[in-house]
Amino acid sequence: MNEERRIHVLDKVTASKIAAGEVIDRTSSVVRELLDNAIDAGATEISVYLTGGGIKEIRVIDNGCGMSRGDLDICFLPHSTSKLSSADDLFNIMTMGFRGEALASIAASARLEIITSENGEIGYGISIDGGKVTDLGAVKANKGTVVSVKELFCYLPARRKFLKSPAAETSASRTVFYEKALAFPGITFKLFLDGKLTSFLPAGSLKKRIADAYPSLAPEKLYHQVEAKCDGYSVTILFPGVEVVRRDRRDIHIYVNSRPIQEFALVQAVCYGLSAYFPGGTYPAAFLFIQIDPSLVDFNIHPAKREVKINNLPMIHRTVVEALKQHMGELQKPAGSTDALYPKDEDIDTGIQKPAEIIPSYRPSEPVNKTLFGPEKTQMTFFPASAPSSQSSAPAGRSFSNLLKDKPEVVNFQPSPEYHGDFRYLGQIFDSFLLCEREDSLYIIDQHASQERFYFDLFLSQKPEVHQLLIPYNIECESQVAELIEKQIPKYAEIGVIIKKDESGQLYIDAMPSSFFELKNDVLNLLVTQTGDFENIKTELYARAACKKALKAGNAIDYDKAIDLIKKVFAMPMPRCPHGRPLYWQLTKDKLYQLLERTV
Numbered sequence: 001m002n003e004e005r006r007i008h009v010l011d012k013v014t015a016s017k018i019a020a021g022e023v024i025d026r027t028s029s030v031v032r033e034l035l036d037n038a039i040d041a042g043a044t045e046i047s048v049y050l051t052g053g054g055i056k057e058i059r060v061i062d063n064g065c066g067m068s069r070g071d072l073d074i075c076f077l078p079h080s081t082s083k084l085s086s087a088d089d090l091f092n093i094m095t096m097g098f099r100g101e102a103l104a105s106i107a108a109s110a111r112l113e114i115i116t117s118e119n120g121e122i123g124y125g126i127s128i129d130g131g132k133v134t135d136l137g138a139v140k141a142n143k144g145t146v147v148s149v150k151e152l153f154c155y156l157p158a159r160r161k162f163l164k165s166p167a168a169e170t171s172a173s174r175t176v177f178y179e180k181a182l183a184f185p186g187i188t189f190k191l192f193l194d195g196k197l198t199s200f201l202p203a204g205s206l207k208k209r210i211a212d213a214y215p216s217l218a219p220e221k222l223y224h225q226v227e228a229k230c231d232g233y234s235v236t237i238l239f240p241g242v243e244v245v246r247r248d249r250r251d252i253h254i255y256v257n258s259r260p261i262q263e264f265a266l267v268q269a270v271c272y273g274l275s276a277y278f279p280g281g282t283y284p285a286a287f288l289f290i291q292i293d294p295s296l297v298d299f300n301i302h303p304a305k306r307e308v309k310i311n312n313l314p315m316i317h318r319t320v321v322e323a324l325k326q327h328m329g330e331l332q333k334p335a336g337s338t339d340a341l342y343p344k345d346e347d348i349d350t351g352i353q354k355p356a357e358i359i360p361s362y363r364p365s366e367p368v369n370k371t372l373f374g375p376e377k378t379q380m381t382f383f384p385a386s387a388p389s390s391q392s393s394a395p396a397g398r399s400f401s402n403l404l405k406d407k408p409e410v411v412n413f414q415p416s417p418e419y420h421g422d423f424r425y426l427g428q429i430f431d432s433f434l435l436c437e438r439e440d441s442l443y444i445i446d447q448h449a450s451q452e453r454f455y456f457d458l459f460l461s462q463k464p465e466v467h468q469l470l471i472p473y474n475i476e477c478e479s480q481v482a483e484l485i486e487k488q489i490p491k492y493a494e495i496g497v498i499i500k501k502d503e504s505g506q507l508y509i510d511a512m513p514s515s516f517f518e519l520k521n522d523v524l525n526l527l528v529t530q531t532g533d534f535e536n537i538k539t540e541l542y543a544r545a546a547c548k549k550a551l552k553a554g555n556a557i558d559y560d561k562a563i564d565l566i567k568k569v570f571a572m573p574m575p576r577c578p579h580g581r582p583l584y585w586q587l588t589k590d591k592l593y594q595l596l597e598r599t600v
């Protein structure tokens with residue numbers, strides 16, 4: 001038997017180089033670690049200097065607590081930290097760092113120099129170059145620490161080859177700089193590129209910090225701030241209103257205990273919470289900060305601490321969704337009103353109000369039809385609602401303006417005397433709205449929204465008829481999204497969307513109800529973007545199918561259909577379209593008299 005060993009324990013230098021690769025893979029990881037150290041040192045001002053994209057030099061200067069001579073001598077050794085003393089502390093981490101690996105990894109990857117002072121008078125310096133430690137002795141230094149990292153990967157040429165251009169390295173470091181600065185608005189941050197100050201983020205409020213760091217998103221005053229709490233967690237969400245629409249989820253930033261993390265479930269929670277305002281394929285920009293009792297999180301699962309294990313993630317998810325929905329719901333109500341989406345007579349002072357004024361932040365998925373409310377140059381067309389008769393020269397279902405275009409005929413307006421139950425139909429205006437008198441009120445009914453509501457209710461009440469697709473639709477999405485969709489396959493089947501998986505693992509839609517045929521892209525978009533929120537997907541799909549099927553604004557309507565629709569509208573328990581807009585506007589006789597300054 002061969003006694004020779006193939007296994008041997010690596011020497012310290014090789015082992016430290018391997019370990020360093022886990023923590024430091026490019027210039028931005030050095031920036032991240034040095035910023036973390038400065039923040040943990042209690043600095044109120046931190047400056048980052050990058051030369052040659054940080055490949056030549058990364059220098060971070062802070063005014064934090066500094067280090068003693070003794071601490072300086074060992075801070076760069078593997079596993080040396082002041083932030084943990086036993087494994088138990090791992091479950092009570094209040095600092096950014098805790099592993100005692102960063103400086104050791106940097107020292108194994110580049111030329112490291114540290115000058116530090118606890119009192120702002122006398123300081124000490126040390127340099128580590130290729131494992132050689134040089135004491136720089138006592139020096140005059142400001143309070144705090146200066147760390148300089150030169151020639152990254154000069155001892156690891158294979159890794160140096162993977163560094164990108166100085167511009168690309170700068171860009172990655174700048175991203176880290178803003179990410180970090182965002183979570184610490186009480187600290188002033190400065191970024192210098194090749195000696196020039198390029199970013200200055202003065203200490204201030206969180207809202208101001210976000211607006212300063214992401215000026216292209218929105219000014220500070222537009223940000224909404226939503227707060228919520230649940231057992232052991234507190235949540236703060238800032239977002240620049242629903243007008244800022246993004247094509248992907250990149251501007252949804254998640255922080256847990258001040259660390260930027262990648263947690264798809266929380267990104268999704270923000271999307272769900274605002275989903276009513278961001279139709280398929282569009283996303284909000286948002287910043288979600290979660291503070292968690294440190295015993296309920298584990299950051300020790302990723303070398304760069306970008307992933308985290310959180311206890312009770314579903315509860316946080318729910319809290320975020322509900323807080324956002326509630327916040328948006330509140331905004332839709334005018335002061336003193338309980339129901340903003342539905343204007344009441346007393347809210348209307350003069351004439352007809354624009355829905356946009358009543359609901360400042362409400363943005364329906366379809367534009368509000370402004371022609372009734374706005375000052376646009378709309379020509380009023382009126383199709384009198386006389387019951388069709390064989391003598392009538394006006395074909396049913398055509399507007400007065402159209403008649404005039406065809407034949408210069410004079411149509412006498414004769415309101416129908418005919419009552420249908422408690423209402424009489426007066427006619428169609430703007431090819432879009434039905435006028436009707438009922439009891440002591442005039443009703444202006446939105447024909448499209450009304451039919452939309454009718455079909456929406458119908459779809460919800462019927463069992464879907466499923467039709468096989470000639471060509472199945474592939475569901476293209478990230479693997480995390482695919483997993484979530486797969487879990488909900490039985491749910492989607494309830495609404496007739498039959499999803500299957502082929503041998504390669506690709507999910508596809510195999511069959512769906514015919515009412516969704518025209519909505520192929522919407523179905524795919526909703527599945528991918530609203531993943532997991534089945535109720536929302538169902539509502540949105542039925543709403544869109546109903547919208548497609550309904551009579552459009554601008555379509556003429558014949559007498560019988562109009563009567564039928566009005567009957568349906570008055571029988572509805574909730575006369576609103578699937579997106580919440582009212583189906584009609586009601587003007588009472590008293591209000592009309594008041595508007596025209598008449599006494600009865």
Ligand SMILES: Nc1ncnc2c1ncn2[C@@H]1O[C@H](COP(=O)(O)OP(=O)(O)OP(=O)(O)O)[C@@H](O)[C@H]1O
Pocket residue numbers: 033036037038041062064065066067075076080081082083096097098099100101102103104144145
């Ligand atoms: N800028 C600084 N100011 C004061 N002390 C510092 C500074 N940078 C590092 N230190 C000290 O050096 C120690 C080692 O730093 P290092 O970054 O290697 O480890 P850590 O921060 O403890 O953990 P991690 O590896 O997770 O970052 C720290 O624990 C801290 O005591």
Ligand SMILES: [Mg+2]
Pocket residue numbers: 033036037096097098102103
């Ligand atoms: Mg550290």
